[in-house]
Amino acid sequence: MTRIAIVGSGFGGFACAKLLERRLRPGEAEIVLITPKDYSLYLPLLPQVAAGVLQPRSIVAPLHTKLRHAKLLPGVAMDVDLGSRACEVFKISGETVRVPFDVIVLAPGSKTRTFDIPGLAEHARGMKTLAEAVYLRDHVIAQLELAAIAHDPEERASRCGFLVVGGGYSGTETAATLQLVTRKALHRFPGLDPGLVRWTLIDIAPKLMPELGEQLGGAALRLLRHRGIDVRLGVTLERMGEESATLTDGTTLPTRTVIWTAGVTPRPVVASLGTETVKGRLVVGADLMVPGHDGVFGLGDAAAVPDLTNASGAPCAPTAQHAHRQAATAAHNVLAALRGRPLREYRHEDIGLVVDLGGADAVARPFGIDLAGPPAQLVTRGYHLLTAPSGRSKLRITGDWLLNALTGDDLIRLDFLKDSPGTLDDLEHMPVRRGQSRERATAHPR
Ligand SMILES: Cc1cc2nc3c(=O)[nH]c(=O)nc-3n(C[C@H](O)[C@H](O)[C@H](O)COP(=O)(O)OP(=O)(O)OC[C@H]3O[C@@H](n4cnc5c(N)ncnc54)[C@H](O)[C@@H]3O)c2cc1C
Incomplete structure (x- = not known):
């Protein structure tokens, strides 16, 4: 069966997976959601968790209650090989698997950007x-x-x-x-x-x-x-x-x-594609597709999505509002790519x-x-x-x-x-620890 791999279960990846589940015809394609977490985190309320006003569980959505058909693959996408159309995933167990895909949606978000400041x-x-x-x-x-x-x-x-x-x-x-x-x-x-x-x-x-x-x-x-x-x-x-x-x-x-909190930078998996980036963000068209790579989409903080409402030519800001709305365009275009229909562009008026x-x-x-x-x-x-x-x-x-x-x-x-x-x-890295081997990749069964 055709496989759609989605990397990341935040604003962009989670919303895209939900929309695709609803719109895919039975047997049309399977969704594999690659993410180290089994929840989607509502980041804008994180300061209220730090302040003790909200409990940690209050700002998450368990993936399994919202996604009935998608297969969850608990791990971190390490490398995306566009030639062989496979993604190498480091599972939370410490094993590495290769996940072949037909279509991939990259929404791994960003991490805190640090500089070479002593201490x-x-x-x-x-x-x-x-x-x-x-x-x-x-x-x-x-x-x-x-x-x-x-x-x-x-x-x-x-x-x-x-x-x-x-x-x-x-x-x-x-x-x-x-x-x-x-x-x-x-x-x-x-x-x-x-x-x-x-x-x-x-x-x-x-x-x-x-x-x-x-x-x-x-x-x-x-x-x-x-x-x-x-x-x-x-x-x-x-x-x-x-x-x-x-x-x-x-x-x-x-x-x-x-x-x-002085800025964010895309997660390293973005660089593994070897395609063009802007300040580390994956260059995609307004249709969220990586130019020249059919069926490869990027959105959210990880992608430099052109902002068609801004004459300056700057990409969309890394915000939840954009990531969530881009997910609708991504889901539409994934289906369009599978069904041989025209893709649509992301255009968003600020609310x-x-x-x-x-x-x-x-x-x-x-x-x-x-x-x-x-x-x-x-x-x-x-x-x-x-x-x-x-x-x-x-x-x-x-x-x-x-x-x-x-x-x-x-x-x-x-x-x-x-x-x-x-x-x-200590707290910002993914489950992959220094010195752990990523070499023994086994194929993820279809
Ligand atoms: C404290 C704080 C407050 C904010 N407040 C606001 C606000 O008020 N309004 C607003 O619009 N925006 C706000 N933002 C920004 C907003 O949260 C982000 O722009 C938004 O979360 C981006 O969505 P995303 O889907 O691209 O990434 P995320 O929501 O960060 O999701 C990324 C997902 O990918 C997973 N992941 C990461 N790497 C990998 C990998 N290699 N393989 C598999 N999975 C991976 C992560 O675990 C996560 O599930 C805030 C951010 C922070 C940190």
């Missing part, structure tokens, strides 16, 4: 996975607990200093929501001077979240500064150690917590943006209308409820929000990861 990979923390969010929360609470009993003023200062690098959506939301956590936690630590707890948010760009524009961006900046977050623009991280971080303007901040700054604070632009404060928070939460990946997760999110509003934060560490340093080096 970054060993000490900084990311905000891209559930484990990172849970670990970050534990780490932040642990810093306050340890600061409260520390006698050394230098130790107290470094444990109470928190630095977020990257003023995009994820960095800003993470700084804003976690700062509220530490502010509310102070009642647990009456001996701790509230003035010691400092949050700094830095970005090399001259503006925070430039997509927001002057007015809304200005509102967000004022709100954060009013809340006591030290926002510094035009500056970034130069180096970091265990107890301090030095910025490019020469300032050294005492801190044991650097949260690195707006939402940024949750914790508590009642938010900024939003639904359909071009600028909102700030509680009305924006209402829109933000409504938007997330509408777009959350399953009915179960919508119910859980609503329940978590209600419970949090009524009972507040329990401020406890779950300690699941107490043997792991929880740094970028």
Whole structure:
């Protein structure tokens, strides 16, 4: 039977698999979904997991409840050979299999982009996975607990200093929501001077979240500064150690917590195709097909999809909104390719943006209308409820929000990861570990 391989079960891959299941005729093709996770993660609400407002399970959709026919292959796609039309997959068991395909849809998303900054990979923390969010929360609470009993003023200062690098959506939301956590936690630590707890948010760009524009961006900046977050623009991280971080303007901040959210880069499997890339993203046409390779499609963060609504020629931004909508075009074009019909182009009108700054604070632009404060928070939460990946997760999110509003934060560490340093080096790689062999590839049975 014709085989469609889909790589990745995030916004793009999961939505594409669901649509294809619905539209394929019985016996027309089988779908193999290659992904290391057995869920699809709703990343925009990850900062709320770090803040303890939402439980980790609330922002995932189990794949098996939504996909009835697709075969799940739990593993990481390592190499895609376009000549022999096969994908090498490193299974979570440690074995490697070759998966022949007729059509492939690449949606492996992106990982945190790091630079050669001394100390970054060993000490900084990311905000891209559930484990990172849970670990970050534990780490932040642990810093306050340890600061409260520390006698050394230098130790107290470094444990109470928190630095977020990257003023995009994820960095800003993470700084804003976690700062509220530490502010509310102070009642647990009456001996701790509230003035010691400092949050700094830095970005090399001259503006925070430039997509927001002057007015809304200005509102967000004022709100954060009013809340006591030290926002510094035009500056970034130069180096970091265990107890301090030095910025490019020469300032050294005492801190044991650097949260690195300064950009993303596509997952390495994209490069294995050997086709053209732009900043690591797979070059595809507006029909999402890799030029010159029939039946090979790319979408989401991993692909540089031309933005036909933007005259500048820049590709679509790496957003959930794009990945989710591109999935509909990808599913349509996979079927068109199988059935010998014309492909269609991806064209998307922006419906707006939402940024949750914790508590009642938010900024939003639904359909071009600028909102700030509680009305924006209402829109933000409504938007997330509408777009959350399953009915179960919508119910859980609503329940978590209600419970949090009524009972507040329990401020406890779950300690699941107490043997792991929880740094970028540690939590961002896929199951393939250094030194493990990828050589013994066996054929995946049809
Ligand atoms: C904290 C945070 C907040 C965000 N907030 C917003 C927001 O408010 N609005 C918005 O529009 N966007 C937001 N984004 C961006 C948005 O989440 C991404 O643009 C979107 O997830 C991209 O979708 P995707 O399908 O390309 O990749 P993903 O959703 O990341 O999915 C990739 C999938 O591929 C799997 N995978 C990775 N490598 C492999 C491999 N080699 N083989 C097999 N599977 C693989 C992963 O496990 C995952 O299942 C946010 C991102 C973050 C991190």
